Amino acid sequence: METPREPKRYLDNPENVTRLWRRFVMACAVVAALDLFGLLGIVYHRHASLFVEGLPGFYWGWGFVGIVFLVFGAIQLRRFVMRPENYYERPGDAD
Amino acid sequence: MPTDMPPFLPFLVAALLAAVTRGRLRSALMLATPIAGALALTGIGSGELLQIQVLGYTLTPVRVDELSLMFGYLFHLGAFIAVLYALHTDDTLQHVMAMAYAGGAVGAVFAGDLITFFLFWEVLSLSSVFLIWARRTPQAIAAGFRYLLLQIGSGVTLLAGLLVYVAATGEVAMNHIGLEAPGGWLIILALGLKCGFPMLHMWLTDAYPESTPTGAVFLCMFTTKCAIYALTRSFAGAEPLIYIGAFMTFFPIFFAVIENDLRRVLSYSMINQLGFMVCGIGLGSALALNGTVSHAFNDVLFKGLLFMSMGAVLTMTGTTKASELGGLYKTMPQTTALCIVGAASISAIPLFCGFVSKSMIMQAALDQGHTIIWFFLLFASVGVLEHAGIKIPFFAFFAHDSGRRPAEPPVNMRAAMAVAAALCIVIGVFPEATLYRLLPFDASYHPYDMTHVVTQVQLLMFGALAVFWMMRTGRYPTEERAVNLDFDWIYRRLLPAAIRGGERVLSPVWDGARKGVVAQFSGLVALLFRYHGPGGALARTWPTGSMAIWVAVLLAVFVVVYYL
Numbered sequence: 001m002e003t004p005r006e007p008k009r010y011l012d013n014p015e016n017v018t019r020l021w022r023r024f025v026m027a028c029a030v031v032a033a034l035d036l037f038g039l040l041g042i043v044y045h046r047h048a049s050l051f052v053e054g055l056p057g058f059y060w061g062w063g064f065v066g067i068v069f070l071v072f073g074a075i076q077l078r079r080f081v082m083r084p085e086n087y088y089e090r091p092g093d094a095d
Numbered sequence: 096m097p098t099d100m101p102p103f104l105p106f107l108v109a110a111l112l113a114a115v116t117r118g119r120l121r122s123a124l125m126l127a128t129p130i131a132g133a134l135a136l137t138g139i140g141s142g143e144l145l146q147i148q149v150l151g152y153t154l155t156p157v158r159v160d161e162l163s164l165m166f167g168y169l170f171h172l173g174a175f176i177a178v179l180y181a182l183h184t185d186d187t188l189q190h191v192m193a194m195a196y197a198g199g200a201v202g203a204v205f206a207g208d209l210i211t212f213f214l215f216w217e218v219l220s221l222s223s224v225f226l227i228w229a230r231r232t233p234q235a236i237a238a239g240f241r242y243l244l245l246q247i248g249s250g251v252t253l254l255a256g257l258l259v260y261v262a263a264t265g266e267v268a269m270n271h272i273g274l275e276a277p278g279g280w281l282i283i284l285a286l287g288l289k290c291g292f293p294m295l296h297m298w299l300t301d302a303y304p305e306s307t308p309t310g311a312v313f314l315c316m317f318t319t320k321c322a323i324y325a326l327t328r329s330f331a332g333a334e335p336l337i338y339i340g341a342f343m344t345f346f347p348i349f350f351a352v353i354e355n356d357l358r359r360v361l362s363y364s365m366i367n368q369l370g371f372m373v374c375g376i377g378l379g380s381a382l383a384l385n386g387t388v389s390h391a392f393n394d395v396l397f398k399g400l401l402f403m404s405m406g407a408v409l410t411m412t413g414t415t416k417a418s419e420l421g422g423l424y425k426t427m428p429q430t431t432a433l434c435i436v437g438a439a440s441i442s443a444i445p446l447f448c449g450f451v452s453k454s455m456i457m458q459a460a461l462d463q464g465h466t467i468i469w470f471f472l473l474f475a476s477v478g479v480l481e482h483a484g485i486k487i488p489f490f491a492f493f494a495h496d497s498g499r500r501p502a503e504p505p506v507n508m509r510a511a512m513a514v515a516a517a518l519c520i521v522i523g524v525f526p527e528a529t530l531y532r533l534l535p536f537d538a539s540y541h542p543y544d545m546t547h548v549v550t551q552v553q554l555l556m557f558g559a560l561a562v563f564w565m566m567r568t569g570r571y572p573t574e575e576r577a578v579n580l581d582f583d584w585i586y587r588r589l590l591p592a593a594i595r596g597g598e599r600v601l602s603p604v605w606d607g608a609r610k611g612v613v614a615q616f617s618g619l620v621a622l623l624f625r626y627h628g629p630g631g632a633l634a635r636t637w638p639t640g641s642m643a644i645w646v647a648v649l650l651a652v653f654v655v656v657y658y659l
Contacts, residue, residue, distance in 0.1 A: 006425070009425060011424075011493070021563065021567065024559075024560070024563070025560065027556065028556050028557060028560050031549075031552055031553050031556050031557075032553060032557070034549050034553070035549075035553070038546065038549065043545075044545035044546065044549065045545075045546075046546050046549075047546050048546075049461045049462075050461065050466060050469075053550075059550040059551075059553040059554045059557075060553040060554065060556070060557040061557070062473060062474075062477070062554060063477050063553065063554040063555060063556070063557035063558040063560075063561070064557040064558065064560060064561045065561075066473075066474050066477040066478070066558065066561075067477055067478075067480075067481055067557075067558045067561035067562055067565075068561050068565070069474075070348060070349065070352060070474075070477070070478050070481060071352055071481070071561075071562075071565055071570070071571060071572065073349050074349045074350075074352035074353045074572065075353075075572050077349050077350070077353060077579075078353050078572065078575075078579070080580075081350075081353075081579040081580040081581070082353070082575065082577045082578075082579055082580075083577060083578050083579070083580060084577060084578070085576045085577055085578055087578050087580075088578065088587055088588075089234075
């Protein structure tokens, strides 16, 4: 007996994933461009408590660089702390 | 409903009733308990509602003010959600202990004196450990013992601290204590252990992922939030907490990125969120403290929701390892959607509840001139997006297709998640009409300011952009079937190894020493045996006459000596 085939889903098609990715990148570009409006005082007036915080691009730059730093930092951390899954389960272990 | 009923009483009674009832009756009882309790809270008075004299001290088992009331409502809400989530299980042990645990948490926040607080603090430890043991795997049993050891450690430290404090000040009321007070450091250490201070946090990441799917939901709601409550009440404005909190937001996110067990990722994420709260307590301004308590409130909802969604995955697939999951959205679309709401809330996306609370703490840090701390918190905010906002839903429900096709979890689990998700959105959209009305301190704050919304969206979208860019280009670390060492390594590996090593070194010495002593002793015994044993010279029977002679000789010697 043949098992019923699963319906093909939108995300199963890599082209659709690429399309979503491109749209997301474009949305990011639009959001980054909002800084210009704030700078010029159109649409909204941008206020900042710190000098750097008021610089255009500070927040999105911090978001991007922050994640890259975090992930690369974590990869380095793996070199020191990663152990096999059964590390604590060896015979004769105290727990 | 009598309004002077101690708020913890319904839960403790429900714990007893849950032990003797079964089926729908028990379900109804347990669901009714937090509802009835919360209704009773709406009519409760304020001030010291119950006082008793014990050994010359005035104990206040029930003291109600705005701070305790806010946590009281929170714990009733959390208990309701968690009970609903756990209804399908028929494990009496878990139900009884969960009700006792909730009762302990409610009792602790309404405790008006340190001794009552200590008693409920111990109830929390002793009841919660059963939610870990109830998983009944060897790993869970072992993790439960390690958990209990540290929780009891916290209790003993608290007891030591409060004995010093009470002896020195004569004061048992639980109010502001501060680090300068005698015993203050001991008390803050005890509280810090339960809210995951760095290097005291390992019980959390060790034990929570080993608990039952439903137990983890209770666990993530009560113990740490009780500690946050107590720190807020007794140590607001203690400066070291600013730095401890900032560090707590910082270090766990690196572990969360590389962790494979998604419930352990959530445990690291929890320390990160607690870090924001601890930092807010250290800042100590009304805005910061409001941020702390509202973030504690929201954390119960969104972290509860995330733990519930992973509990649902665990229940239906038997694992929460990222390396073994993926593609679950195909057959668990509702759980996926609810998990994403939790992920959006913890990431502080505008219109979700995390946005309206975390920003208060960050604004307070800026207002008080803690610029470097603010940069740390901003970095940690992006980190949350990475591990809790993207990693949790992505690796469980999307990513590479694991081929697993589990059904949606039982309807009560989905209902509980839906309640939490709805609250996350309602609080996020209408903070002023909901959460902010409960805030105990006097400070006005408006989260929906155009600059704030735009900058937050920029921060998060570019964080997400970086994650997806690294995933698409193969720079993102792959999910490895591995464990990562943390501070629990000290007592799981280092100490046992040290003891074994010590044994290896000392046992020859001991053996030698023992042999030497036994040889000497054997010689002594042989000697004694020679003279006193059967046939020994001193054990022989002597005639009475010889004794009389010897007495006469001794007498003669004595007389001679006397006259000399």
